[in-house]
Amino acid sequence: MPLPLPGRPRLRLAPLLALLLLAGPARPISFQLPGKARKCLREEIHRDTLVTGEYEIGAPPGSSSGPSANLKITDSAGHILYAKEDATKGKFAFTTEDYDMFEACFESKLPVGTGRMPDQLVILDMKHGVEAKNYEEIAKVEKLKPLEVELRRLEDLSESIVNDFAYMKKREEEMRDTNESTNTRVLYFSIFSMCCLIGLATWQPQLDTAGTQPCPPRAISQMTPTDWSYSAGT
Template sequence: MSTSALKQALLLLLGRLLCVEGLMFQLHPNNHKCLAENVHAKTLVTGEYEVSEVPNQVVHFQVIDQDSHVLANRQEAKGHGKFAFTTDKDTKFEICFVSSVQAGQSGLVHDITLTTKHGVEAKSYEGLADAAKLKPLEMQLKKLEDLSEAIVQDFAYMREREEQMRDTNESTSSRVMYFSLFGLCCLLGLATWQVLYLRRYFKAKKLIE
């Protein structure tokens, strides 16, 4: 296979694997909408948004993690904007848009477009290629290498989660078994007490000897 054909094949493969889709939604006046996503530790997250401008009302933009740490913030998100941050640990972050309308105004709907990238997708390989003086094919190979590492990390994370879930299931099964045994012992003890009580009662009434 020639270098040109190999390059085209790599570009096609990367185009399929690294495809990023934008999200478009509407934000009603004096309302808010949040989008959540889980990411691994030490992951670069980048994003772009576009907010339609409406007179006499603003949109506040904020990104927070599960510990309520503010990762990005814009008091007045107008037009086109960008954000970027790197996570310190495995976490879930939320991207929130909040509409605010001046008192006495009915308000209009904002059209919002949001695109996010993380991991390999968020890296700027063009800048890396310029800094390291990499050829186009070498840059594509670097992308494939990073993508392979990301896939391996994802599988390792999935395996770790599977082990945690298995341990949780085994622990739950053990607790259910012990609880069932405890309940069975209680029922046997209650049944024995009832038999002894009734036997004593019937003997007291001289219904049995």
């Protein structure tokens, strides 16, 4: 009987460890927003997905005035999903209607009568799908134990991963169909181009032969008096 290899238990635990790593909480994004600048974050999100987020804009260090920036969240068509002027701290939530690219833009504002504004610190914690669900509220409503809540979260995460793979498979099929259609069109165009080249190659010698044939001499009887006078002068 073959002995089990030392690395096999690790291989069996690899999917579980990967799932647990994916189930970990996502960290918020922080960056510096210079004065009179505009920075945007883009992300692709599936349809019918709940998106929640929290943001906080810190005042510039050493500044007497508070933070001054605008926040706008739009889709690829330019539809405004959330907008806030003079944003400092808040939350937002929306549900996507279709698979699309969403953009969250922070635009710094420079107050009138001031010099260069120092950089502002922007913190954005954006979640969607399983991460956006409030499992504490679900546990209170359904009276679930902590272990049951964790199992529910892992179940939702597994379903989300399966849906992602299904979407990737669908996209792969669409791209394959497009590739096959393009190859067919290129083949037909190549055949048409080859036929045109063969036709031109066959027709070109006939044109050259017709162009090099000498013109028949005109009969003397058909010469006009003008032609006779021109011949005598020469």
